[in-house]
Amino acid sequence: MASDAPDACCQLALDPAVREDARRRLASVRGHVDGIIRMLEREDVYCVDVLKQVKAVEGALAKVGEGVLRSHLRNHVVSARERGDADVIVAELMEVLKYR
Amino acid sequence: MASDAPDACCQLALDPAVREDARRRLASVRGHVDGIIRMLEREDVYCVDVLKQVKAVEGALAKVGEGVLRSHLRNHVVSARERGDADVIVAELMEVLKYR
Amino acid sequence: MASDAPDACCQLALDPAVREDARRRLASVRGHVDGIIRMLEREDVYCVDVLKQVKAVEGALAKVGEGVLRSHLRNHVVSARERGDADVIVAELMEVLKYR
Amino acid sequence: MASDAPDACCQLALDPAVREDARRRLASVRGHVDGIIRMLEREDVYCVDVLKQVKAVEGALAKVGEGVLRSHLRNHVVSARERGDADVIVAELMEVLKYR
Numbered sequence: 001m002a003s004d005a006p007d008a009c010c011q012l013a014l015d016p017a018v019r020e021d022a023r024r025r026l027a028s029v030r031g032h033v034d035g036i037i038r039m040l041e042r043e044d045v046y047c048v049d050v051l052k053q054v055k056a057v058e059g060a061l062a063k064v065g066e067g068v069l070r071s072h073l074r075n076h077v078v079s080a081r082e083r084g085d086a087d088v089i090v091a092e093l094m095e096v097l098k099y100r
Numbered sequence: 101m102a103s104d105a106p107d108a109c110c111q112l113a114l115d116p117a118v119r120e121d122a123r124r125r126l127a128s129v130r131g132h133v134d135g136i137i138r139m140l141e142r143e144d145v146y147c148v149d150v151l152k153q154v155k156a157v158e159g160a161l162a163k164v165g166e167g168v169l170r171s172h173l174r175n176h177v178v179s180a181r182e183r184g185d186a187d188v189i190v191a192e193l194m195e196v197l198k199y200r
Numbered sequence: 201m202a203s204d205a206p207d208a209c210c211q212l213a214l215d216p217a218v219r220e221d222a223r224r225r226l227a228s229v230r231g232h233v234d235g236i237i238r239m240l241e242r243e244d245v246y247c248v249d250v251l252k253q254v255k256a257v258e259g260a261l262a263k264v265g266e267g268v269l270r271s272h273l274r275n276h277v278v279s280a281r282e283r284g285d286a287d288v289i290v291a292e293l294m295e296v297l298k299y300r
Numbered sequence: 301m302a303s304d305a306p307d308a309c310c311q312l313a314l315d316p317a318v319r320e321d322a323r324r325r326l327a328s329v330r331g332h333v334d335g336i337i338r339m340l341e342r343e344d345v346y347c348v349d350v351l352k353q354v355k356a357v358e359g360a361l362a363k364v365g366e367g368v369l370r371s372h373l374r375n376h377v378v379s380a381r382e383r384g385d386a387d388v389i390v391a392e393l394m395e396v397l398k399y400r
Contacts (some may be wrong), residue, residue, distance in 0.1 A: 013144045022150065023140040029134045030111060033126055044113045046126040047172035050122065051196045052166045065154045066294070072147035073290045075275065078280040086278040094270050096151045097297065170394050173377065178386040180378035190373045194366070197397065213344045222350065223340040226333055233330045240323040244313045247372035250322065251396045254365045258358060266352045272347035296351045 018071040025064045032057050118171040125164045132157050218271040225264045232257050318371040325364045332357050 012074075036053045039045050077093065080086040114122075136153045139145050176195065180186040214222075236253045237244050277293065280286040314322075335354045339345050377393065380386040 012146055013139075014147045014150060018172055019140050019145065021143060023137055026133055026137050026140070029122070030130055030137070037123055037130070038138075039125050040119050040126070043116070043119075045119065047114045047168050047176065048192050050114060050168050051172070054161055054168070056161060058161055058165075061154055061158055064185045065151060065158075065300075068150050068154070069149050069297070070290065070294050072151070073277065073293060074286065076147065077277050078286040078289065079282075080278040081118060082279075082282060086123065086274065087279065090162055090270065090273045092148050093273060094125070094266070096148055097269070098266075139306075151342070168397075169397070171394060172392065173390045174386065177373065178378050178380035178389065182379075182382060186374065186378040189378065190370065193373060194370050197367075197369070207367075212346055214340075214347045214350060217345070219340050219345065223337055226337050227338070230330055230333045232338070233326055233333065237326050237330070238327070239322055240314075240319050243316070244321075245319065246312055247314045247376065248392050248396055250314060250368050251365060251372070254361055254368070255396060258361055261354055261358055261361070265351060265358075267316050268347050268350050268354070274353070276347065292348050294354060296348055 012076050014068060015071045016074055018067055021067055022064050025060060025067075029057055029060050029064070032060065112176050114168060115171045115175055121167055122164050125160060125167075127166070128162050129157055133150050134196065207269070212276050214268060215271045215275055218267055221267055221288060222264050225267075229257055229260050232260065312376055314368060315371045315375055318367050321367055323372050325360060325367075329357055329360050329364070332360065 032053070036057070038052065039050065059066065072093075077089055081088040132153070136157070137152065139150065139153065171195075177189055180189040232253070236250065236257070239253065240249065272293075277289055281287040332353070336350065336357070339350065339353065372393075377389055380389040
């Protein structure tokens with residue numbers, strides 16, 4: 001059900017409030033990544049300090065994913081049978097949940 | 101052995117080539133995050149498309165972490181006993197590897 | 201919607217074929233765990249050999265989880281709105297997907 | 301440095317106390333897996349109850365892995381350069397840490 005799929009009309013769009021929250025969180029992720037890039041410009045940067053910061057960014061990204069997933073389950077997955085697209089919805093969800 | 105710890109001298113700094121590779125990869129991560137932020141400005145963005153992009157960024161971050169970890173093991177951990185800081189090195193490594 | 205919750209009638213039971221597949225896979229996981237227990241009775245067992253076997257068991261468990269999750273999505277989550285239990289279904293699913 | 305590699309003498313064996321702790325934890329994992337197998341014999345077993353139990357076993361396995369990893373770092377990895385097997389030790393450790 002990629003957004004370019006013909007029948008992916010606005011009813012399967014990400015909830016506006018969740019979209020804004022994700023956008024805000026990702027703006028902060030970007031700032032955090034900038035911080036690590038600056039850190040890496042120092043010759044004496046210690047490996048574990050970098051690993052800790054990368055892990056913190058991973059945590060922030062997981063929060064973004066969590067919010068979008070919850071919204072998708074609540075707004076689209078629970079009504080997939082009524083809409084008739086349950087197979088596609090389940091298949092793409094299983095794909096995106098692999099190694100999560 | 102955080103970089104601000106008094107005895108964290110340059111001998112425990114991240115290898116320059118690995119530092120540059122991590123910096124380059126993170127610059128691309130930042131571009132990718134920018135792309136998702138733009139995606140989230142579209143009212144019709146589909147949840148699973150966002151989840152796929154977040155997962156791709158997580159994969160790119162994991163590559164950064166992998167490179168830094170390998171370098172740390174190779175350049176610092178394997179010689180910790182000789183240096184006398186094995187306990188600190190092991191403790192902070194176990195902390196950063198949790199939920200990896 | 202734990203199975204002891206009053207309204208968890210048979211319609212939300214795990215699909216019989218998936219149940220049997222999970223049972224069969226877990227019987228093999230148990231045999232694998234027995235193998236590691238025997239391995240640990242050897243004084244010369246090498247740490248990384250144990251880590252590899254633990255990781256293989258984790259992989260087999262992930263397959264069990266994947267099968268049950270797919271079946272749950274397909275048979276219960278996609279029809280939750282019609283049934284009227286969407287909130288509970290989404291909340292417990294988000295809980296079980298954490299750190300997966 | 302698999303245990304069948306010629307030079308894997310007892311000095312690289314898993315610490316006896318950690319070996320016993322791992323063995324004890326795995327015996328409990330086996331009991332837990334038996335419990336899920338019994339659960340799966342019930343026709344009305346609910347998917348999410350199975351997912352919760354599988355996740356609990358994954359958590360217990362992670363504890364086994366954590367103990368063995370810490371012991372390996374402390375007893376073998378920190379002295380690898382002195383022993384002269386740093387490259388093998390780092391390569392096999394990176395392999396086992398993938399997707400952990």
